[in-house]
Amino acid sequence: MEYYAGIDAGSTYVKLVIATHEAFLGQKVAPTGIDCCTTARKLFGELRDELGLLPTDIRRITSTGYSRRLIDIADETVTEIRAHAVGASWTGPENTKVGTIIDIGGQDSKVIIIDEQGETINFAMNDKCAAGTGRFLEVISRVLELDIDDFGPLSLKAMSPCRINSLCAVFAESEVISLLARQTDRADIIAGIHESLAKRISGMARRVSLEPGVLLTGGVALNPGFVSALEDELRMDIFVAKTPQFNGAIGAAIIAGNSNEGQR
Amino acid sequence: MNRAINLKIDPLQRRKDRFVRSLVRSTQTVLAELEGHPDLPQSMGYFINIMRDVFVDGREERLFPSTGLQSANHKKVVGTYCMMVPEELIYAAGAIPVRLCGGSHEASSIGDELVPRDTCPVVKASVGFTSLDLISIYRVCDAVIVPTTCDAKRKMGEELSKFTEVWMLEVPHIKDNEGARRQWLEHILALKKALEELTGKKIGRKALQTSIRMIANAQYEARRLYEIRKSAVPVIMGREAMLALNAYSFDTAFEWTKAMARLNDELELRRDKGRIVVGGNAPRVLIAGCAPIFPNWKLPSLIEEMGAVIVADESCMGSRYFYDPVGVAEKTMRNMMAGIAARYLMPCVCPSFTPNEDRLYRLLQMVEAFKVGGVIYHVLKGCVVYDFELTRVEIIMKERNIPLLRVETDYSPEDIEQLRTRIEAFVEMLGSKKKG
Numbered sequence: 001m002e003y004y005a006g007i008d009a010g011s012t013y014v015k016l017v018i019a020t021h022e023a024f025l026g027q028k029v030a031p032t033g034i035d036c037c038t039t040a041r042k043l044f045g046e047l048r049d050e051l052g053l054l055p056t057d058i059r060r061i062t063s064t065g066y067s068r069r070l071i072d073i074a075d076e077t078v079t080e081i082r083a084h085a086v087g088a089s090w091t092g093p094e095n096t097k098v099g100t101i102i103d104i105g106g107q108d109s110k111v112i113i114i115d116e117q118g119e120t121i122n123f124a125m126n127d128k129c130a131a132g133t134g135r136f137l138e139v140i141s142r143v144l145e146l147d148i149d150d151f152g153p154l155s156l157k158a159m160s161p162c163r164i165n166s167l168c169a170v171f172a173e174s175e176v177i178s179l180l181a182r183q184t185d186r187a188d189i190i191a192g193i194h195e196s197l198a199k200r201i202s203g204m205a206r207r208v209s210l211e212p213g214v215l216l217t218g219g220v221a222l223n224p225g226f227v228s229a230l231e232d233e234l235r236m237d238i239f240v241a242k243t244p245q246f247n248g249a250i251g252a253a254i255i256a257g258n259s260n261e262g263q264r
Numbered sequence: 265m266n267r268a269i270n271l272k273i274d275p276l277q278r279r280k281d282r283f284v285r286s287l288v289r290s291t292q293t294v295l296a297e298l299e300g301h302p303d304l305p306q307s308m309g310y311f312i313n314i315m316r317d318v319f320v321d322g323r324e325e326r327l328f329p330s331t332g333l334q335s336a337n338h339k340k341v342v343g344t345y346c347m348m349v350p351e352e353l354i355y356a357a358g359a360i361p362v363r364l365c366g367g368s369h370e371a372s373s374i375g376d377e378l379v380p381r382d383t384c385p386v387v388k389a390s391v392g393f394t395s396l397d398l399i400s401i402y403r404v405c406d407a408v409i410v411p412t413t414c415d416a417k418r419k420m421g422e423e424l425s426k427f428t429e430v431w432m433l434e435v436p437h438i439k440d441n442e443g444a445r446r447q448w449l450e451h452i453l454a455l456k457k458a459l460e461e462l463t464g465k466k467i468g469r470k471a472l473q474t475s476i477r478m479i480a481n482a483q484y485e486a487r488r489l490y491e492i493r494k495s496a497v498p499v500i501m502g503r504e505a506m507l508a509l510n511a512y513s514f515d516t517a518f519e520w521t522k523a524m525a526r527l528n529d530e531l532e533l534r535r536d537k538g539r540i541v542v543g544g545n546a547p548r549v550l551i552a553g554c555a556p557i558f559p560n561w562k563l564p565s566l567i568e569e570m571g572a573v574i575v576a577d578e579s580c581m582g583s584r585y586f587y588d589p590v591g592v593a594e595k596t597m598r599n600m601m602a603g604i605a606a607r608y609l610m611p612c613v614c615p616s617f618t619p620n621e622d623r624l625y626r627l628l629q630m631v632e633a634f635k636v637g638g639v640i641y642h643v644l645k646g647c648v649v650y651d652f653e654l655t656r657v658e659i660i661m662k663e664r665n666i667p668l669l670r671v672e673t674d675y676s677p678e679d680i681e682q683l684r685t686r687i688e689a690f691v692e693m694l695g696s697k698k699k700g
Contacts, residue, residue, distance in 0.1 A: 066681075066685070078692070079685055079688045079689040079692055080685065080689070081685075081689035081692070081693070082689065082692050082693075082696075108682070119693070119696055119697070120689070120692075120693045120696075121667070121693075122667065123689060123690075123693075125682075125685070125686055127679075127682035127685070127686070128679065128682065
């Protein structure tokens with residue numbers, strides 16, 4: 001059996017998967033911390049032990065993500081765009097062709113249009129502003145004194161979602177504070193926040209002319225409240241990737257497996 | 265103790281010193297990067313030295329050594345802020361033109377305090393440089409000419425006039441009518457008169473003829489460089505070719521032409537010998553949109569660092585500047601002036617003109633001639649007119665299956681990492697498209 005690893009060293013979390021040519025065997029995630037390289041090594045050791053593999057069993061490691069170049073155990077690096085495009089072939093729905101990937105990360109968000117072969121044809125990134133990213137939700141969760149995992153279920157109970165007018169994460173935060181001061185229901189606030197995030201993302205998606213078969217990746221995809229807000233905003237069904245946080249790492253592992261360059 | 269010493273030095277002077285230090289440092293970094301390339305053509309040394317003389321060394325005696333600028337009755341120097349200023353007239357009046365459009369991050373942050381925030385960095389840097397009165401190339405100018413192209417350039421003139429002698433040159437925005445063309449010719453004739461007054465020398469038929477020929481020769485060599493860059497396997501990196509073209513701003517057309525001819529000879533030799541600088545598989549990129557202006561080499565460096573090669577640019581510091589020579593039927597004064605006026609108005613496809621369909625044709629021509637695999641569309645923050653035309657360019661490129669990436673940025677280095685990811689992904693995409 002040949003094993004491959006993919007590491008997605010993101011701005012907020014490091015994600016690692018180990019896979020064979022056919023399937024992925026396990027995954028691990030940890031906060032990036034101040035030294036992503038050590039974090040990656042530690043995760044790699046732990047997952048390998050859990051799967052009962054020797055270091056020599058891993059034929060090749062590919063890294064991606066914001067700090068990809070810093071991962072010294074990797075044999076090669078690929079951009080997040082390519083990793084997500086490739087990962088979609090495993091994490092996407094069974095019977096539907098994926099045409100668009102929307103990835104919402106901790107520090108940026110991207111829309112990737114792919115063709116039948118899974119090659120990127122176009123992409124757009126928001127990498128200048130926190131408002132369209134996972135960080136936005138984290139900031140708001142702190143103000144609301146809520147766990148980010150409770151956001152989805154709670155927002156689905158909203159009766160009349162608030163309108164959040166600010167497009168900037170910092171100003172939106174103060175808007176939320178004043179809503180709280182007026183004793184607005186937190187469910188309504190979160191629903192409003194989801195709507196505002198969905199608006200940002202769909203604006204970017206329209207610019208690159210969205211293809212049907214939308215796959216949502218990144219941790220935010222686990223938030224059903226946001227998914228339904230984005231579906232409303234794009235007016236189409238969205239597929240949530242299997243293990244959405246790991247899509248980039250899975251893509252990297254597949255690329256490691258397909259690479260015919262020198263092996264370890 | 266130290267404090268006391270510091271207080272004796274004028275704070276403005278300290279600020280100026282800091283400015284010069286950081287300008288020198290950032291220019292050195294860019295030049296060192298260029299010089300570090302093992303395949304840098306030898307003849308590039310001349311152009312790199314020009315940039316070093318202007319931005320690093322900065323002493324007046326290093327500028328235009330051949331023209332005796334330092335002698336008692338030295339030549340007048342006229343700054344220009346756009347490619348639409350007829351340099352032929354400046355030479356014919358016995359003065360030297362220098363192109364002053366600013367490309368420095370440091371100067372642009374000085375300009376930040378003097379012009380509105382949403383102004384483009386070119387104007388910010390130009391105002392910044394002029395206000396500081398530090399850099400010789402700006403100090404030696406006896407007058408500067410600002411064509412009224414876009415909003416920012418138009419208002420820039422008023423800001424510059426606080427520090428230096430400014431002549432505004434009114435440019436019509438719709439080319440396709442006789443009235444505009446006649447009006448433009450009037451303005452060019454008035455400019456001729458103003459230049460004659462400045463230098464005290466009448467522009468004669470012979471002198472004008474000579475300067476037209478001199479600039480045509482420079483354009484001939486520039487076009488030769490573009491021809492060489494069409495070859496299937498690149499023999500010069502785009503960031504180097506673009507620097508050589510940029511250096512024209514600070515050199516006399518005569519000297520520059522000689523140096524460019526040497527570079528072209530060297531490159532042709534390389535081509536014939538099959539010496540290449542990057543693999544024939546490197547994605548071929550066209551830079552469209554706002555011009556990269558030295559020392560802002562952020563975009564050209566990043567694109568080529570990621571493994572692509574810039575084969576052409578569609579900008580007012582490159583192809584647009586050099587493409588069309590003045591066409592003269594008869595060598596009468598009237599005819600030559602009409603030829604000059606026509607050359608500086610009609611072929612210019614700056615997006616400050618409307619309508620501007622010709623730019624789209626020109627872009628398609630370039631994509632075909634240079635076998636371009638992808639277009640990087642450079643938008644400097646605040647340059648609304650280029651951004652406006654993006655949608656049109658996107659559509660025609662999509663029809664031809666040419667990927668396009670819009671990059672909006674300014675001169676500051678803070679977004680380099682984000683740009684790197686985006687450009688790397690784009691180059692990666694072009695590479696896999698080429699294989700597929």
